[in-house]
Each structure stands twice: as structure tokens, then as C-alpha cells.
Amino acid sequence: MDFLGDFFLRFVVQFQSPTLGFLIGGMLVAALGSKLKIPNAIYQFIVFMLLMKIGLKGGIEIREANLAAMALPAFFSILIGVLIVRVGVTLFGMLPGINKTDGLATAGLFGAVSASTLAVAIVMLEEEAIFFEAWAPALYPFMDIPALILAIVLANIHLKKQKEGKDTKVNVWQIIKDSLRGSALSALILGLALGLLTNSGNVLESFYEPLFRGFLSILMLIMGMEAYDRIKELRSVAHWYAIYAGVAPLMHGLIAFGLGYVAHLLVGFSPGGVVILAVMASSNSDISGPPTLRAGIPSANPSAYIGASTSVGTPVSIAIGIPLFIALAQIVFGL
């Protein structure tokens, strides 16, 4: 009861957070047919700026970090990525009217990680002054890549079974390269490397950090507009995708929270780190994931996975997931 009360309080407060406000504002703006649009060049630049900031910050602080402590959370990240896809396959397998490859692609996307959702979580944690290891956001690829690989490999094995004749080999290394070359992971890793190897503290503090929140507000606006715009695509596919997209983020987040808690007990993973892990699991990839899946599972219908993730998954994981995991952390860890 206490927990529920705390959660609802937090939830109401969250609705006054400008981050969420911009997300909902974006949806309304699109729903009302406004001609307001943010140019694509600005969107791409904002995403770059956010990932660069997360990367630089991580890189700089990793220098002093005890990286041994990262091993278990990194392992858990891989585990979660794999688990989400497996669970997704099982779930979609039980539902009627679901094309197997569409289900796999959707599960892969929800196993992968969203940089924007991660950025929101970082801002919320900073606002609540909850500490997290600077390397925690760098767990991103450990969860993202295995989820995408597994989904693509499973889909291709399935297709191979179907049409014996045509031999569809799956090149795992190619998928890893595709993921790492995607613009999101490239920017994050570049930032990490620059933070680690160069004296970039100055440019981080004077440029990337001050612009972080502002750009995030605009990114949320874009995500909101896209969420509304893609609902029509979602409507063209089975409604199970929408239901999955509404439930899975919370389910995935709670699983990750549990594993994060284990890491807390075993290697002292911080409460903020546990929240980051949960948010990563809860999020679904919105930048690099879709093109990687489009290339890796071409026969899957993009409307299924993109509609589900953009229109339902992302809003749920930002608006419900993040405050839920933070409230949970505050209660579980007695913050």
C-alpha cells in the first residue's frame, strides 16, 4: 500500500516533469494535425549530441572506475537481452495470427536498447540525486547487440527450415558489425573512446552537458509526434503487437531490476545502476535497431515492430517504466 501510494505520488509528479510533458505534448500536437515539425537534420544532430554526452561522461569516469565491478552487470545485460527475445518468441508463439518472423523482429526490438529512453532515465536519476556508476550507460551494447543477433539468427533459421532449397546462411559477425556501425552505437562508443583517451572534460562541461536537457526536451517532442503518427501503422497489424508493447516494457524492466538487485547484493551494483539496467531492458531500440532488423529479417513487416515500439512501447517505458523503477529503487534500497 505504502509502495503503491509512493508510486502514484511519484507518477503524478512525473507527469509534471517537462520531459514527459514534451512527450505528451508531441502526441497532442500530432493528434491535432499541427504543421509543427522538427527538421530531420535537427533530430539526427540531437541524437548525436545526447549519445556523445553519455559516451564522453562515461569515458571520463571509467578511467577511475573499478572495471571488475562491471563484469557481472555486463553479463546480466547479455542475459537480459537474450532472455527478452526468448520470452518474446514464446509469447508470440502462443498468440494467434502472428507471423513468426514479425514476432521475432518485435521481440528483438524490445530486447534492444533506446538511447533516448536511457537519456531520460539519466536526467531523472540526476534530478532525484540517485547515484549510478558512470559506466552503467555503457552496458547499452551488452544488452542491445545480443538481442538483435538472437532475433535475426532465429528468424533466419526459421526461414531456412521453411524453404529448404534456398540456403540462407546467417552471418553473426555481420550482424554485430551492423549494430556497432549503426549511428547510435557508433556515437556512444566514439564518445566513450574520446572520454577515455582525450582531455575532453572541458568540452563536455561547456557544451555537451549544458545542452543535454534542452535537447532531450525536443527529442521527447519528436518521439511524441512519431508515436502518434505511427499509430496508423500499428492499426494495420494484429492488435497483439500493441498489447505486447504495453506489457513487455514493464515485465522486462522488472526482470532486469531483479537481476540488478542480485548484482547489488553480490558486487555492490549501485541502486541507480539497477534502475539504469531496468530502463535499458524496458526500452526498445528506436534509432539503430529498426534498420538492423530491416536488413537482417527483411521478410518481417516493419509496421508491426516499429508501430508497436514507437507508438506504445516507448511511451510506456518512459511514462510508466522509469518512475516505476525509480520508486521501486527508493523503496527497495531505502533511499
Next chain:
Amino acid sequence: MDFLGDFFLRFVVQFQSPTLGFLIGGMLVAALGSKLKIPNAIYQFIVFMLLMKIGLKGGIEIREANLAAMALPAFFSILIGVLIVRVGVTLFGMLPGINKTDGLATAGLFGAVSASTLAVAIVMLEEEAIFFEAWAPALYPFMDIPALILAIVLANIHLKKQKEGKDTKVNVWQIIKDSLRGSALSALILGLALGLLTNSGNVLESFYEPLFRGFLSILMLIMGMEAYDRIKELRSVAHWYAIYAGVAPLMHGLIAFGLGYVAHLLVGFSPGGVVILAVMASSNSDISGPPTLRAGIPSANPSAYIGASTSVGTPVSIAIGIPLFIALAQIVFGL
């Protein structure tokens, strides 16, 4: 004499203001055939940023405002919007060689409001430390929408009279929706709503406010370049448009100043608010107005109204109007 002296002094100072400098710089750059260009994506983003800042600021401060005080200025705004169009129709009706719908569209554009001119006025008032109610910029739609509606309705009634057969119904509600959906009003209203409903003070202060002046300087550069580039269009239409565009901004501003003064006496409307009202009247819509008019009065020649407003109206209202109204306020209200 004293007033004239003060005005000229202020005028000279104004010419050293970077805002005006960038405007004139833009004209020169275009006139000299420079290849310098600001990408369209940046222009759209800057306009969004400025309107968001004005909206957020207004929304935040409206919370504590006594909105009853807004009633009379809002009513006057509507009145001014309507008046400008009526006066415009009469004036253009008296001039030779003016197509009736072209005249109506031009009057509508000058009745509507420019977000960029408004932004300049806000910066100038802040520089002079002249107080204005935070809700004053929110009077924008009260003047903008009625002016556009009236112009479109009158034009369509006129056209209907001409060709009896074809029945051209005017859908007022459609025009209102079009105006509100335009990118300028959408951004302003979204900002107002977010400022009012969310805790956006932080993001306003750390992001939107610090970038305001800088972005405005670039916007002025763009306006200057456009002003020069569109002179050729202006040349292709009757020179009465240029004359109207040179005189109307000051005339409209002075009418609004008078009504604002009445509001000052009756409900204590602030001197800065009176200037804002005058600047709105003086300005002409440069973002949402043209497409709304293009759709609403398709038979009007865009070269007439866009040439007149961009090449003459906007420079006059920024370079002469704003310093004039501020000087007037300082004298009338003894600031």
C-alpha cells in the same frame, strides 16, 4: 521637439543594436550576391526555439497572473486585428490598379502577427528593463486569428459575388483550425501549455533562455536576406503595396498604442504591455500567415503580399516601429 530628439537618439542607438545590425547585415549580404546561406532546417529550428521560449515563459508566469486583467487587452487585440483588415480594405479600395483579393490578403497579413518581430520587441524591452506582463506575448493569437479570418471571409464573399454560379462557402472554423495548426501558433501554444502545466522552469532557464538572443541574431540575418531577395517579387506588382507596407506598420502600431493606453488607464495594463500590443499590430505574419492565406484566398497573388511584408513591412516595423513605440512609452509613461 523633446520627443523627436529622444526618438532620434534612440533610433541611432538602435542602429547599433546587434539585432538591427544583423537585419541590415543580411540585406547587404544578399545585395552583394554572397553565397552565405543559413540552411532551412536551422531556420525552422530557430523559429521553434524562439516561440517555445516565449510560450514557456508566458505559461510559467501566467500561473501567478491575474488573468482577469488580460480580458480587456485580449478584447483590444481582437479589435485591432479586425480594424487593420477593415482599414486595409478601405485603403486598397481607393487605390488604382489593385486587385481586390490581393489587397485583402495583404491587409490580412499585416493584421496578423510576426513571431520574430515580437521576439525582437521582447529583447529590446528586457534590455531597457521595461516591465511587461508575462502573458502579454500570449495576446498573439487574439490579434492574429481574427485578422486572417476576416481577410479570408471578405475575399471569399467578394469572389462569390463575382461568379454567382460556383458556390464558395467559407468555413470559418476551418480557418481557425488552419491558423492554430500553423507551426508558429502551435509552438507558442504548446510552450504556453507546457509552461503552465509542467515544471519547465529548469529547462527554460538552462536551455531556451540562454540561446534566445543568439538565435534571434541569426533569425534577423535570415529576415534581412529574405527581405532583399523578395524585392524582385515586389517589383512585379503595383508599387502601392510597397507604399502601404512602409506606412501601415507605423499606423497600426500607433492605433494599438492608443488602445493599449486606454487599457493602461482602465485596467492598469503595463507600459511594456502597451509596447508589445503596438509591436504586434505593427508586425506582419511571416511564418504561418502566408500559407494560411495561400490556402484561404488562392486567387490572390502571393508576390503582392509576401513581397510587401517581407521586403518592406518587417524591416520597417523592426527598425522604425519598435524604437518608436519604446520611445513613445518612455515619454507617455514617464519611464
Next chain:
Amino acid sequence: MDFLGDFFLRFVVQFQSPTLGFLIGGMLVAALGSKLKIPNAIYQFIVFMLLMKIGLKGGIEIREANLAAMALPAFFSILIGVLIVRVGVTLFGMLPGINKTDGLATAGLFGAVSASTLAVAIVMLEEEAIFFEAWAPALYPFMDIPALILAIVLANIHLKKQKEGKDTKVNVWQIIKDSLRGSALSALILGLALGLLTNSGNVLESFYEPLFRGFLSILMLIMGMEAYDRIKELRSVAHWYAIYAGVAPLMHGLIAFGLGYVAHLLVGFSPGGVVILAVMASSNSDISGPPTLRAGIPSANPSAYIGASTSVGTPVSIAIGIPLFIALAQIVFGL
């Protein structure tokens, strides 16, 4: 020995500078086939911002400057621009398999000046707290324009000799206008004028200056990506271009350093100014130069001059040239 030791130390430190880090990072990102890209609109905007900042700053400080002191450095700038082209012609003339006009265009590009390299030098000097006259960056056009003119004039005389029949007059005034109208010089001169004539200190300090370093970091990333991407073009032309591009920046910089030193002795040109002069000579034009040369010497193969400058010249002058000239200055002037 002492000098070499100092230089290598400085060189290693430089490699930890984020500026250089971003440059190398960009090359790696491109080499690894990443899909990361910075939109063109952002690139154009960043270049505008940097030049505006350099211009405004220069313009503001020129007001108090003793411009007589500028005469000799300005004259030397012209001399250097001319010298670089002459030396280039001679060098390329001695090499086998070099098309005369291609060589001329390349020499012209290396005689011209790069705004981005200049911006890096300004940041490095500020970091090392080495003073330079605020008007020093304004020497830019004095070196840039003569180099471009001379290269174009020589190329056209050469072509005229070849095909007597067709009369190819060279319009020097047209080349000067083309250079000044290029987006780089336009922005610099506009900034200078606004800095000189308007009260732009406020907008410079609150907007252009704080964003300078951050935007420069992104520009370096772009330059790095371009450097890698254009290597294929360089491969399609004689390898002499690559060798020239590797050696010439240092040679040109050292010549300019020598002349700058003379100016130091004669008119007290500051050590930082000498470095600026050397960096300008060392740099090669990356924004306005290529289109001016393309228009002026259309028969020259752009792959030769753009490949050489972007892929080799710029990285060499930023990564080796700038630290070399600063180390030299510190030793020569005992800083």
C-alpha cells in the same frame, strides 16, 4: 635536442586534446564503415557560427587596435599567398605526370586559408594563454584571395597559350568578387563589420563564444570523416599530390613563421600572431576555395586538389603543424 624534446612532449599532449581526438575519431568512424553522419545543415551552420565568432571578436577588438601595426603583417600575408602558389608551380613543374592546371589548382588551394584550421589554432592559443592581436585572424583574406587569384590567372594564361584560337580572358575582379562572396569570407567579413559597428559584445559572449569549442569539436569530427572518405579520390590521381600535401603545410608554415618573426622584430607583431600567420599559411582552404577554383579553373580535376587537401593537408596542418608552430613560438620567443 631541447626543442625536439619539447616538441614531442607537446605533440603527445596534443594527441590528448579533444580537438585532435575528434579529428582522428572521425577518421576511424569513417574507416570502420559507421553510418554515423552529421547532417549537412548542421555542418553549414557550425561553419557559420565559428566564422561569425571569429569575425565578431575581431571586429570588437579592432576598435581599440592600432591598425597601423596591421600593415606589415597584412603585406606579408599577401606575399605568403603569392609565394606559396609560385613555389607550388615550380615544384609541380619538376614532378612527372602532373597536369599543369591540376598542379596550379592544388597550389592555389594550399595558398588559400582554412577557417576550421584557423579556429583550432585560436582555441589552442587560448588554451596555452598565448596572446595574439585580435585582428590577426582578419589577415585571412589577405592571404586567401591573392593565392586563389594567382593560381587562377596562371592557369588561364597557360590554357590560353595552349589553344590560341579560343580567347580566355581572365577577369581578376570577378575572382576577387567570387572569393569575397564565398560563404566563408562573407561570414567572416559580416562578423567583422557587425563587431566593429554594433554593440555585439553581449551576443558574442552569451552565444557565439560558449558554443565555439563544442561546435569546433563536431567540425573536427566531420573533417575527420571527410578526410577518410576522400582518400579514394586521392588514390585515383598521381601520388605526388599526397606527398606535396604532406610536406607543403609544414614548409608553408615555417616560411610564414619566418616572415612573422621579421614582423615581430620590425613592428612588434605578437608571438601568437606569428603562430596565426604560420597556421594560415599551413592550412588549405576547405570551404570557399574549392568552388572558387572549380569555377576559375574548370579543367582542373577536383579529385587532385580536394583529395590532397582534405585527406592529407588538413590533418597534417592541424595535427602536426599547429603544435609545431606553438612549440616553436614558445622556444623562439621564450614564452
Next chain:
Amino acid sequence: MKFYKAKKVVIIAEKILSSKICEIIESNGARGYTVVPAGGKGAHNMHYTSERASVVDDFSNVRIEVIVKNKSIAESIGSQVVENCFENYSGIVYLEDVEILRPDKFNGG
């Protein structure tokens, strides 16, 4: 693979007309169309491409191309666009012969 004769309609018009033109295209039974942003000059004014900052981005042009299997539908799309859209707005329409693969992807006519 076999190629089949078909007709292409190209419409160049102000961006502001896009949605109205697309409605006409769809109401004629075409199964798809392709849109490219364009600039241009005609009887009216210069329409810039939307790359550079412009106060009136909505006035730049679009170039819409639609492929349909039979001539009559092409002509009907062309005529309807001219009649319903170009009285007050600038624009042109033209038809071309093309050869397509997979004709079932195009209109049923």
C-alpha cells in the same frame, strides 16, 4: 521477366497542393505514387528548393509521379489535377509512356 506498357503521369505543383493531388490520384484507383521535393520557375514565381532558409517553405514545389496501367486513367488524373488544382495555383502536368514489370502492382484498370 516481361515488361508491360503503362502510362506515367508527372505533376509539378506547389507543396501546399500535395494532399489534394494525392487524393485525386487515389480516387482514380492508382496504387501508389512517388514524391520528390523540387524547385522551379514558371509563369508565376521562382520556387526555391527547400534547402535554404525560406520564409515560405510551403510555396516550394513537389514533383509527383504516378504510374497506372492504362492511358484513360492517366488522362483522367491529369485532367482532374489541372481542373481542380491549377486555377489559382501554379503547376504543370504531363504524361509519358513507360514499360513496367509486375503489372499487378499497379492499378486494376
Next chain:
Amino acid sequence: MKFYKAKKVVIIAEKILSSKICEIIESNGARGYTVVPAGGKGAHNMHYTSERASVVDDFSNVRIEVIVKNKSIAESIGSQVVENCFENYSGIVYLEDVEILRPDKFNGG
């Protein structure tokens, strides 16, 4: 100057396919091609032009045109693109007759 008959192949496809399509074009001996970013609507979904912010920019379309001197190469490019690229991705291909100058600039066929 003399004009020579030639064939143009136009391919409208998802951006993600560009490089694969360009390979097919080059492997057929064509000496060049022109690419324009496009939006469109077809059997699958709406593909927006890449002007506005979009979560899935890679799904916008490109319009590629290639001119070759002889019909058989044009048909071979068209067929290969349909066979190798459009099984799972959206796109169309069509051919047109054109007249070119300087035929030596185009494929050797």
C-alpha cells in the same frame, strides 16, 4: 549534334537497398546513375521524404535513374533488381525511351 536512342531504367526503392541496387547497375556495365531522395506511397506503407524528423529515416525512398544504350541491358537491370531486391522490400521499376547525346559516355553495349 546528333541524338541517339537509348533506354532509361528508373528504380524507386527503400534507401536501405541503394547500395545493393547500385551494385546491380554497375555489374550490368552501366557507366553512371543518378539518385534523388524521394517519398512515396505504395502497397506497403507511406514513406516520408527525409525532410521531417523520422525515427526511421532509412525507410524513406530513393529514385535511381540509369541510362544505358541498349534495351537488353536495361531489361536485365530491371529484372535483376526486381528479383534480388523486391521480394521483401517495397519498390518499383520501369523503363522509358530516351534520346541521348554523346553515346560513348554510356555503356559499351
Next chain:
Amino acid sequence: MKFYKAKKVVIIAEKILSSKICEIIESNGARGYTVVPAGGKGAHNMHYTSERASVVDDFSNVRIEVIVKNKSIAESIGSQVVENCFENYSGIVYLEDVEILRPDKFNGG
């Protein structure tokens, strides 16, 4: 509505040549033209579309199309562009047959 035969000239060239080409078009009496930014590959180099940051944006291509009523003007535009612009710059020109509405909108020829 009646459709009339006409000729379309398509010119693909470096952006830097746009204004010169437009002059040639207008001096031949054409009443309009349409310009689309393009990328491409040919005998010379890769020309990127202008979407991504590029040190040499001016070297990207444009695709200009002009419709004129008669063949001879089309050929004259084509030949003049090749002769005056493509000696040192890259580019191609081709003609196509089109059918237009409202022929009075096009050149007087």
C-alpha cells in the same frame, strides 16, 4: 481535356552550373523548368546528395527538366548545354517524348 505532344529535356549536372544552364534554357524561349537536387555517379566522381555534411556541397548534382513544345528547341537546349557546359564539368543530357495539357503554358514555338 486534350493532350498535346511535346519534348522534355533532362539535364543532370554539377550544382555549380545551375545558373548557366538556366540561362541557356531561358534564352531558348522555354517558359519554365524544374530543379531537383541529386547525387550520382558517372565518368567523374561520386557526387553525394546534399543531405550529409560535405566539404564540397557545390559539387553535388542537380537534375533540371524543361518541357518545350517542339523538338528543335529541345535539341537546341540539349546541344547548347553540352557544348557550353560539359567540356570541363560532368553531366549528361537526354530528351523524352511527353504529352502535355494546356500547351499555351509552354514555349511559343
